Structure formats: structure tokens, C-alpha cells
Amino acid sequence: MKSSYTVLELTYLLDIELCPREEQVFSLIWKSPTPSKVVAFSWSLLLDRIPTRVNLAIHNILEPDSSLLCVLCERHVESSTHLFLHCNVSALIWCGVLNWLEFNFITPPNIFTHFECWNGEANSKRIKKGAWLIWKERNERIFNNQRKEVEEIVDEIKAVSWFWVLSRLKIASFLFYKWTWNPKECLNRR
Secondary structure (H helix, E strand, O other), rough: OOOHHHHHHHHHHOOOOOOHHHHHHHHHOOOOOOOOOHHHHHHHHHHOOOOHHHHHHHHOOOOOOOOOOOOOOOOOOOOOHHHHOOOHHHHHHHHHHHHHHHOOOOOOOOOHHHHHHHHHHHHHHHHHHHHHHHHHHHHHHOOOOOOHHHHHHHHHHHHHEEEEHHHOOOOOOHHHHHHHHHHHHHHOOO
């Protein structure tokens, strides 16, 4: 993984000037125990290289008359920052996750700050899970014409996070209902 990151870093980050805190965020995502496809997605998201409608339009991949509106809220142009931070639907998803975790959080202005705020092994995984499942929901709406309610997405985040925590962290096993009831207690079972 480290050698792959080095190659990617040399290929894609040569022209990008990163401040020390941004470099730290990049180094932390590669140390995360989340699945490699989610780590790679997070890396692409931080570089704004995911195929949002804005990015597709910039590269002339969308038809000229295609809508650039966000698939989730259908109100604003779909950029990475909008889709993952400022979209009304994403905001409701984050609120559901934050209420479940009993966290108070103010939405930051950009994705780097968002990742930085969630710094830490368990917290880092939560942001990646949330972003990953928001991206999956966006793609389900575009490609399969299927739509989930916010509560269903939050429940899916709880289920996926339970599975990832049990399979990737070295903590004592616990049942799903305990995870949904008190995730902090479960994470403290080291």
C-alpha cells in the first residue's frame, strides 16, 4: 500500500502545493483500517477527482445540455464540496450520524477541514463511511433510479460501521443492537 501511495503521490501531487495540515490528512487516510477502495475514494475526494457533475462537465464528459444539479437535493450544482458538506440531504445524513454518536459538529467550509475535524482512528473511519455511503446513494439514484430515505442511509451507515469495526479493529465483539444503542461504549472495549 505504501509503495502504491508513493507512486500516486509522485504522479498526482507534484503540481499541488499542500500545507502541512493537508499533508497530515493525506498521510492519515492511508493508515486507516478501512477497506482500500474506501481509502482510495477518500484520497480522490480530497483531491476533488471524483466524477461529480461539475468535474464531468469540466472534462466534457457530460452532454452540453445535461443538468449539473445535485442528484440528492436537485437545487444546487453538484460539486464535491456541495455533495458531501452543503447538500440538504447530506446535511440530514450527517445530522443523523452525529445524533447517533452524540456529537455536536459545525459543518466546515471544505472537505480537508471536514476530514481533519474527524481525525483519529475511529472518527476517521466514520467520516469515510459516511462519505462512501453518500456517494453510493448518489450513484444508486443516477444509475438505478433507486432512492433511499435519509433514515435508511443512516441505518446503513450504522450497519456498515458495525461490520467494519468488528472486522478491522482489535476490540472485543459486541452485538449490533449494542452498537446502535451506544457506539462509544463498544469502541471503548479494547
